[in-house]
Amino acid sequence: MVRKKNIAKKIGFYILVLMLVVFVAYPFAWMLSISFRYDTDAFEKGIIPERPTLRQYGELLGLVKSxxxxxxxxxxxxxxxxxxxxxxxxxxxxxxxxxxxxxxTFPFLRFFKNSLFLAGISALISLIIAIFGAYSFSRLEYKGRGVVQRSVLVVYLFGGTILAVPLYQIFVKLGLFGSGTRAYIALIIIYVVQTLPVSLYMLGNYFRTIPYSIEEAAIIDGCSRLQTIFKVVVPLSLPAIITVYIYAFMIGWNEFLFVSIFARPYPEYYTLPIGLNELFNSAHAIWGKMMAASVMTALPVIIMFTIMEKYLTGGLTVGGVKE
The missing domain is CATH 1.10.287 (Helix Hairpins)
Structure with missing residues (x-):
């Protein structure tokens, strides 16, 4: 009797997991299916296109004339x-x-390059600052360290809509408005501020798991504190560092609110979120191109996860020293 109950529970569990997977994956599968269709066939029944085509992707990449x-x-x-x-x-x-x-007209490649530049630069700056800040939180002793470490998360108590108007006024007074380049500088600052608290928190917790005896051995061998960070701490923290970079990159890649405020007057500086919004609000229902652009927008993050999966799932400090 007990065995039958266990089998029933397992079957129910697997059915529930399957339903959840279908619920989550079906919209992405439908989006991918429409991206391989002509606009006139966008709403035909069936998940598999009857007349598959790569025209939508060709138009986005400039390989086929629209x-x-x-x-x-x-x-x-x-x-x-x-x-x-x-x-x-x-x-x-x-x-x-x-x-x-x-x-x-939808200049996908220009929007793609703008998003890649903005997200990549802001994520890199956030990561560099977070490495030094997290190391100071986890290794150095100074007055007010605990207060500063906890207070950096206060920024998440306020939503983006609340901060939008004050930030706009601040950057206008600082002269970071009036051109696309200045708007990008303002956006990079905003993205760094948005991602830095979590980056500090994640890296600080990971740095604490690294045995301090490894750093002591490096210092005894003649390494300075800065050399210890780059030669010991950073290599041993690659999984956390890569995770933080992907997190910061995704924030900048998908952000819409602030870029729609600062870059709206400069179409040459549009990123993919605001460009896709313009495409979805266009006068013509070009559903095939919309879905193809959405698929290609998701590709960079998917590729990053695929390439860096071994770093995300591994712990390089395991077995590094025996205490």
């Missing part, structure tokens, strides 16, 4: 028809064509 670009010859023919119209009407017609093109 439908709008292919119609340029038709526009030239229309220009021939209106050449006899008054100059004012010709200018109005050209302005309408230009506005329509701007609405339908």
């Amino acid at each position: 439908i709008r670009e292919e119609l340029s010859q038709e526009e030239q023919q229309m220009m021939e028809l209106i050449k006899d119209l008054p100059p004012e009407q010709q200018e109005a017609f050209l302005a309408e064509i230009t506005a329509q093109r701007k609405k339908e």
Whole structure:
């Protein structure tokens, strides 16, 4: 009787896990399916496309001309028809064509590069500061260390919407507004402030697991404190360091609120979140391109996790010393 109950519990558990996996994975599978379809086939039934195509990805990467670009010859023919119209009407017609093109154009590669630069730089700066800050919290003794260590997490008591207006006013007064480059400097500062508290907390806890005797041995061999950090602590903390970098990168990669405030006047500096928002709010339902852009937006983080998985799952300090 007990055995039958255990079997029933196991079956129920596996069914529950399967349902959870399907619930979580189905939206991603549907998004991937639509990205391989033509826009006219976007809402056809079935998860497997009947007419699969790579056109959407080709257009995003600039390998295939978009439908709008292919119609340029038709526009030239229309220009021939209106050449006899008054100059004012010709200018109005050209302005309408230009506005329509701007609405339908999606420079994915430019948005991708902007996001990669912004997220990568801010994550690197946050990581470098966090390494030194976490080391001081975990190894050095000084007055107020505990208070400072606990107070860095206070920033998470306030949401981004509460801080948006004060931060905007601060950066305007500092002169970090008025151009795309200045807006990016402001965004990097904001992303570093957002990610630094957790980075300090995670690295500080990991540094404490490293036996201090290893550092003492390095100091006895003639290493300075700085050399000890880079030659001993950092190599032994690679799993935590990589985890912190991925975390900080994801914050900058997916952030929408602040970039929509600071970079909104400068279309050349749009990142993927704000670019995708513009695409989703376009006048035409280009669902295939939307889903293809969403898939490609998720790829960098997936690739990072795949490549660095061995560092995330391993502990390099295990067996480093016998106490």
